[in-house]
Amino acid sequence: MFDVELLLMIGLKVLFALLMIGAVMTMAGYSVLAERKVSAWMQGRVGPNRTVLPLVGSLPFVGRFLKGLGIFQPLADGLKFLFKEEMIPGHVNKFYYNLAPIVALVPALTTMTVLPFGEFFTENGESIPLMLANLEVGILFVLAVSSLGVYGIVLAGWSSNSKYPFLGGIRSSAQMISYELAMGLSLLPVFLWVSEPGTGAMGLSLVDIVNSQSQNAWLLLVQPLSALIFLIALFAETNRLPFDMPESETDLVGGFHTEYGGFKFGIFFVAEYAHIVVGSAIFTIVFLGGWHFLPWMADPWPATWIGSLIGVGWFLAKTIFLIFFFIWVRWTLPRFRYDQVMNLGWTKLLPLALLNLIFYVLLVTWLDQPPA
Amino acid sequence: MAKTVVLQRKPLSLSERTYLPQIVTGLKTTFSNMFKEKVTLQYPEEKPNIPKNYRGVPTLVKDPNGREKCVSCQLCEFVCPPKAIRITPGSVPEDEVDREHVEKATQEFEINMLRCIYCGYCQEVCPEEAIFLQDEYSSSGYTREEMINNKEKLYELGGTLPDQHYKWDKKKVAEGEGNAH
Ligand code: SF4
Ligand code: SF4
Numbered sequence: 001m002f003d004v005e006l007l008l009m010i011g012l013k014v015l016f017a018l019l020m021i022g023a024v025m026t027m028a029g030y031s032v033l034a035e036r037k038v039s040a041w042m043q044g045r046v047g048p049n050r051t052v053l054p055l056v057g058s059l060p061f062v063g064r065f066l067k068g069l070g071i072f073q074p075l076a077d078g079l080k081f082l083f084k085e086e087m088i089p090g091h092v093n094k095f096y097y098n099l100a101p102i103v104a105l106v107p108a109l110t111t112m113t114v115l116p117f118g119e120f121f122t123e124n125g126e127s128i129p130l131m132l133a134n135l136e137v138g139i140l141f142v143l144a145v146s147s148l149g150v151y152g153i154v155l156a157g158w159s160s161n162s163k164y165p166f167l168g169g170i171r172s173s174a175q176m177i178s179y180e181l182a183m184g185l186s187l188l189p190v191f192l193w194v195s196e197p198g199t200g201a202m203g204l205s206l207v208d209i210v211n212s213q214s215q216n217a218w219l220l221l222v223q224p225l226s227a228l229i230f231l232i233a234l235f236a237e238t239n240r241l242p243f244d245m246p247e248s249e250t251d252l253v254g255g256f257h258t259e260y261g262g263f264k265f266g267i268f269f270v271a272e273y274a275h276i277v278v279g280s281a282i283f284t285i286v287f288l289g290g291w292h293f294l295p296w297m298a299d300p301w302p303a304t305w306i307g308s309l310i311g312v313g314w315f316l317a318k319t320i321f322l323i324f325f326f327i328w329v330r331w332t333l334p335r336f337r338y339d340q341v342m343n344l345g346w347t348k349l350l351p352l353a354l355l356n357l358i359f360y361v362l363l364v365t366w367l368d369q370p371p372a
Numbered sequence: 373m374a375k376t377v378v379l380q381r382k383p384l385s386l387s388e389r390t391y392l393p394q395i396v397t398g399l400k401t402t403f404s405n406m407f408k409e410k411v412t413l414q415y416p417e418e419k420p421n422i423p424k425n426y427r428g429v430p431t432l433v434k435d436p437n438g439r440e441k442c443v444s445c446q447l448c449e450f451v452c453p454p455k456a457i458r459i460t461p462g463s464v465p466e467d468e469v470d471r472e473h474v475e476k477a478t479q480e481f482e483i484n485m486l487r488c489i490y491c492g493y494c495q496e497v498c499p500e501e502a503i504f505l506q507d508e509y510s511s512s513g514y515t516r517e518e519m520i521n522n523k524e525k526l527y528e529l530g531g532t533l534p535d536q537h538y539k540w541d542k543k544k545v546a547e548g549e550g551n552a553h
Contacts, residue, residue, distance in 0.1 A: 041406040046414070332398045 017113070017132055024112050028273035029074040031323050035273075037070060038327045048073040081266030089160075089259050096159035101260070101267035104152025107145045108274035114138045115281050116207050118291045118312035121304060129207040130312065138206035139191070142282060143184060146237065149275060150176040153239075153256045156268070160259035168255030171245040171338055175236055178345035179243075183233035185353035186226045189360035190219055190286060206282075210290030218295045220287040225356050227287045229349060234283060236345070238275045241330040243341060250335070280322035284315060288322075291315040422507040427492045429508040430483055431530030432523070433501075435538070437470070440527065441502035444476040448494035448503055456487035457494060474540055481523040485511050500539070504530065 033048070040047030048070035056063055056072075066072070088094065116131040116138075135141050150173055157169015191204055194212045213219060220227045236243040247255035254260075257268045284290060291311035293299045301307035336344065387393050413420060422428070435441050444461040462479030464471050471477075494503050508529055513519045521529070 038406070041410075042402045044405065044408055044411045046410050046412040328399060328402060329395075332402045333395065 013132070020112060020132060021109060024109065024274055024277055025270065027277045027320075027323075028270050029078065031273045031276060031327075032077070032269070033070055033074050034323065035327050035330075036073070038324065039331045042328075042331045051076045078266070081263050084262040086262045086264070089162075091161045092259060093159040093161060096155050097259075098264075100152050100156035100159060101264045101271070102152075103155055104149055105267050105271040105274070107147075107149040107152075108271050108278060110145050111142045111278050112274075112281075114141050114206065115278065116210060116285065116290065117281070117315050118308050120308050129210075130308070131207070134207060135205070137204045139187060139204045139209075139282075139286070142206075142278075143180075143187075146275070146278070147176060147180050149271070152268075152271065156260065157256040160256070162259055164253045164258045165256045168245070168247065168252050168258070172239065172256060175239075175243065175245050175341055175345070178342060179233040179236035179349070182229055182345065182349040182353045183237065185350070185357050186229035186233065187286070189226050189357050189364075190223055192360055192364050193219070193222060206285050210285055210292065213289040213295070214292040214299070216296065218287060218289045221295060223287075223356075223360070225352070226360075227283075229353050229356065230287070231283065232349060234279045235326070235329070236341070238279050238326070239272060240276065240326055242333040242336050244335060245338060245341060276323060276326050277319070280319045280326065281315075283322055284318040288318050420509075422509065426507050426509070427490050427505040429485065429511050429521070429529060430488060430490075430494055430503055430505050430526075431508070432481060432526040433504055433530040433533040434527065435535040436532055438532070439468070439471055439540075440477065441500045441535075442478055442481065442498075443474055443500055443502070444478040444481075445499060447497045447499065451493045451497045452488075453491060453493065454487045454489050456484045456489075458482045458484070470544075471540070478523060481526060483521045483526060485519045485521060486516060501533075501535070501537075504533065506530065 037047040049068045051070060051072040052063070052067045053072050053075075056066065088097065113132040114135045116129040116134070118130040119127040120130055121127050153172045154169045157165040157167075157172070160166070191209070194209050209219075235241075239245070239247060245255075247257070249255070252258070257265055260268060289295065291314055293301075293314065299307065299311065301310040432440070432442055444459055446459050446461065449455075449457040449459045458480075459478055459482075460480040461476055464474050464477045490505065492505050495505050506529070511519070
């Protein structure tokens with residue numbers, strides 16, 4: 001009756017998917033902690049260092065160390081969100097109000113299905129990328145789905161039926177539209193470059209782009225301008241300072257989530273950080289060589305399971321550094337004004353991205369001329 | 373006459389207009405800040421340094437002979453702006469031989485810490501140097517009643533302070549020699 005193979009495969013996929021969700025959500029949770037800690041350190045404070053689990057805390061040395069790092073804080077925060085009273089204000093549109101957090105979280109979790117984070121070596125030396133779904137159009141999928149996240153924010157802003165969230169929602173939709181273009185255009189030259197004839201890599205696959213950087217220059221070094229534009233657009237897409245228009249606590253109270261509380265607010269919060277995690281991972285994949293070691297160097301680890309573990313670790317290290325970079329920038333720069341954001345997006349970034357694209361189109365065409 | 377200087381604003385150079393060098397400088401600053409010494413005081417474990425002349429909770433003090441100094445003149449009760457002090461006057465107990473020449477003592481002395489504004493007027497007005505705002509800064513309780521410090525509590529908080537005058541001893545001696553007042 002049942003195809004056992006098929007069932008097994010589906011089971012395995014589900015298991016992997018759950019693992020992946022677990023990993024990304026944990027990273028999102030701990031980025032919140034990192035945010036609090038790093039901001040505290042940068043401001044000469046200590047940050048959360050009180051929460052502790054009963055048993056672990058009484059370990060002689062480790063317990064105190066972990067307590068000082070605030071390792072248990074995300075747990076406490078999560079529980080707090082879970083047990084808080086769910087308030088639904090009377091003046092909201094209930095259906096969309098409840099839908100918005102889900103719409104915000106789902107795209108963030110969906111994009112991670114196509115993220116490769118390492119490679120696995122079979123017995124005869126072939127490498128299989130570690131990812132949930134190896135899509136040929138990986139980057140297109142990521143761009144398409146991640147921009148859906150803005151609907152969560154817009155819905156939240158609109159359904160809250162109050163001024164501040166509304167303003168936040170409007171700002172965020174305007175911002176997303178303006179930076180999406182620059183983001184897409186900054187990625188095009190990268191893929192043009194990678195899929196030049198002869199390198200074997202074709203199309204928009206994320207795996208191919210990582211592998212093209214092995215023992216080769218990282219694309220950050222080949223195309224610094226594309227990387228810069230992409231990074232700026234990424235900041236805007238993830239609503240991070242200096243582009244946190246939708247939230248801008250100082251002028252919009254809480255922005256789009258002003259009317260949210262309890263677990264729904266928690267979901268927005270986690271979604272934001274999940275976006276950052278996924279965004280950092282994408283930047284690592286496209287510009288920082290993914291799981292490959294330094295530029296122009298072969299991976300120093302063996303092509304076995306140990307090697308693939310180290311590779312995954314290396315990938316994570318790069319991603320975590322980027323997350324740190326996001327936090328670091330947030331606590332350094334002030335927020336742009338709304339019109340400045342628009343100005344930067346439309347009159348600076350977009351033409352720059354276009355010029356960049358044209359330049360690389362010409363360059364690639366010239367480089368790829370068949371020898372006369 | 374003051375001269376008006378018109379500042380010449382140089383147009384920004386290209387690198388300045390990208391903001392990037394400035395952003396990098398800012399990033400350096402915040403990064404180096406991460407390793408500076410922290411200014412946080414881990415409060416319940418670490419206590420703040422209380423400077424001299426700190427105006428903490430008002431307390432009643434005894435002189436180095438262990439005698440209560442307050443003579444229940446009620447000046448502090450009168451001067452207290454928010455009316456936090458309530459004094460029930462009484463007489464000096466019979467068995468206190470070396471204080472019997474003092475006419476009054478307090479039977480009860482209450483300071484309501486929910487009303488007190490730590491102004492220090494009571495300390496200033498007291499002719500006997502009997503009430504002091506000392507270094508106690510944290511007072512807490514679960515009920516309103518707990519926040520009213522009674523005489524016993526006030527003396528316990530106040531303890532003994534050095535006395536420069538021993539006013540009543542001098543008075544007693546003078547009385548003995550027949551020239552009181
Ligand atoms: S400090 Fe001021 S408010 Fe407090 S008891 Fe003394 S006089 Fe009253
Ligand atoms: S504390 Fe001082 S001012 Fe207040 S009643 Fe006693 S002697 Fe008078």
